[in-house]
Amino acid sequence: MTTRELAKDFVALLKQGKHDEAGNAYNADTIVSYESMDGPMAVCRGKDAVRKKGEWWVANHEVHEMTADGPYFNGDQFVVNFYVDVTVKESGERRKMNEFGLYTVENGKIVEERFFY
């Protein structure tokens, strides 16, 4: 499977809201995930840890709308453009924002994801 094929299927799953399935299918066991923040949540290592971060996010946000646009390519990397409209459950704050995911593929798996906002 080429990077383009992987990315198109990955984003097709995201567009259906199937974030868990997308990660289960394509994240490498050794994936490293970088958020755009300081502190202990900034870097997350390993497929299980990334899955748990996703579960935490889902549990702590009420999602009004979430769309994924892409993939956009350069070599073995691709970009996905997310639009999210959520309420943070703890604070009640409503957030509407664009966010970008930069994914790096090696040997048919995503070995790094890096988020920009």
Added chain:
Amino acid sequence: MTTRELAKDFVALLKQGKHDEAGNAYNADTIVSYESMDGPMAVCRGKDAVRKKGEWWVANHEVHEMTADGPYFNGDQFVVNFYVDVTVKESGERRKMNEFGLYTVENGKIVEERFFY
């Protein structure tokens, strides 16, 4: 100047259509530029070469609309979302597309730019 300050000023110049000024002000002499293609245009090394690539692009496209949205941050990297509506002068083909620039900053200058489409 922090990466955030640099990026905000850089994108402010892009939003005014001042791509030359943005590159002159913030590109490192050693900048490397990666397009999303194969062949000799794929990688461009050095501030002068990147400026010439920009001049070639401007000379060969009729721009109907070009917008820049961003910057979006992660550490010393930032993403800019471009929308371009152009006619390729040689072929007459009209292209409307989203494109993403990923910029890497070191010591107050942009040392790498990488385009996704």
